[in-house]
Amino acid sequence: MKDDTLKKLKILAESAKYDVSCSSSGTVRRNVKGGVGNTVGGIGICHSFAEDGRCISLLKVMLTNYCIYDCAYCINRRTNDIPRATLSVSELVDLTMEFYKRNYIEGLFLSSGVVRNPDYTMERLVRVVKDLRTVHRFNGYIHLKSIPGASRELVDEAGLYADRMSVNIEIPNEASLKLLAPEKDHESVYRPMGYIQQGVLESAEERKKHRHAPRFVPAGQSTQMIVGATGESDRDILHLSSALYGRPTMRRVYYSGYVAVNTYDPRLPALKQPPLVRENRLYQADWLMRFYQFKVEEIVDETHPDLDLEVDPKLAWALRHPEQFPVDVNRAEYxxxxxxxxxxxxxARLIVCSRRFGRLTSFDLKKMGCVMKRAQYFITCGELEAKGVNELYPERVRSLLVQSKSRKKQNDGQLTLLFKEEPA
Known part of the structure; x- marks a missing residue:
């Protein structure tokens, strides 16, 4: 690799690190005769972990960090005095292929600052993924960031070569977006989202008629919101996420704790560190909506517009609704x-399947992976004699669980300190 190309790569990889929307692709792109590589069962993800525990790596880079926009929250904003670089299409294609052949990476995550106009930038991104697929026969995973405001023709073409595409909302509220990024609006974000959605649905219909019809963004789309840069409540954020998940092609919404990279801008909050606990709670709430059949108003409402930072959202809901408990795990529905x-x-699935063959006890629940330190206050089963949330009252249960969590953190800290001192 040339020194000049390596220097560009370092700059552009550093500029791309604030985009967190890398995840399991959920796509299958098998190798074909004359092709290079494959993507099977979600393999090819940036610094994530496969089901067998392997760490998966993805070349996460920007085509350029020059940008015509001056968004207050972005490190690559036009007025920032930072090192700038641009990779040519051929340089980026060659980098990806060389890294892949050496087994450094298993795919590509490609984004870009906006230069000249959205269509000019999007056209260059499309050229990269098209060359990888058609010229170099690359079958690895590709996640492509669509440029807000790009034309439908370019988005449609990009979707034929990318496994997943995403358009970042960034700021959940239109008024807040106008405050921090006056040159942007939500319409320019939702429009390409609609193009991607329509392309996926049309492709699915076409493949029902013709088995070998080309796939369009087989892993769907994702988006990202910045948390803590503006005053939206968790309720506002989760309502938007719920609406996005109502779209048939939306796979993930990512929450990125605001990082104060432009502390000089008075429009931004003065945070000493990113709101990581809040970010974590939003991911937990997101999980409840997607897999636990919770509605937004059950997690956060007018009385509790923000998530509890001391306990997870599921426990917080249970403590607010003691009338729903105890649950008899041997009889209650799934x-x-x-x-x-x-x-x-x-x-929960194991419980429903196993109780057909005998009455379950707390020992059985532990073997199934239940966290009995929490569950014991909300269930009845077999010989379990622990007092429930209604006998101890929610405030007492909350106090016991928070104290238990604090003791665990202290013990973990002591063990860490002990191990650090041992080498000396």
Missing amino acids: ERILRVPGIGVKS
């Missing part, structure tokens, strides 16, 4: 068992 703190989707 949906009720799923709402018990400490019992996940896999454990």
Whole structure:
């Protein structure tokens, strides 16, 4: 690799690190005769983990970090004095192929700053993925960021070569977006989202008629929102996420805790560190909506517009609704068992299947993966004699669980300190 190309790569990889919307693709792109590589069962993800525990790596890079926009929250904003670089289409294609052949990566995550106009930038991105697929016969995973405001023709062409596409909303509220990024609006984001959705649905219909019809963005689309840069409540954010998940092709909504990269801008909050706990709680709430059959208003409402930072959203809901408990795991339906703190989707399914062959005890639940330290206050089963949430009252249960969590953190910290001191 030439020194100049390596220098560009370092700059552009650093500029791309704030985009967190890399995840399991859920796509299958098998190798073909004369092709290079494959993507099977979600393999090809940036710094994530496969089901067997392997760490998967993805070349995460920008085509350029020059940008015509001056968004207050972005490190690559036009007025920032930072190192700038641009990779040519051929340079980026060659980098990807060389890294892949050396087994450094298993795919490509490609984004870009906007230069000249959205269509000019999108056209260059399309050229990269098209060359990889058609010229170099690359069958690895490709996640492509669509440029807000790009034309439908370019989005449609990009979808033929990418496994997943995404358009970042960034700021959940239109007024807040106008404050921090006056040159942008939500319409320019939702429009390409609609193009991607329509392309996926049309492709699915076409493949029902013709088995070998080309696939369009087989892993669907994703988006990202910045958390903490503006004053939206968690309720506002989750309502938007719920609406996005109503789209048939939306696979993931990512939440990125605001990082103060432009501290000089008075429009931005003065945060000492990113709101990582809040970010984590939003992901947990997102999981409840997608896999635990929770509605937004059950997680957050007018009385509680923000998530509890001390306990996870599922436990917070259970403490607010003690009338729903205890749940008899030997008799209750699956949906009720799923709402018990400490019992996940896999454990709930195992409970429903196993209780047909005998009465379950707390020992059985532990073997199934239930976290009995939490679940014991919300269930009845076999010989379990622990007092429930109604006998101890929600405030007492909350206090016990928070104290238990604090003690665990202290013990973990002591063990870490012990191990750090040992080498000396």
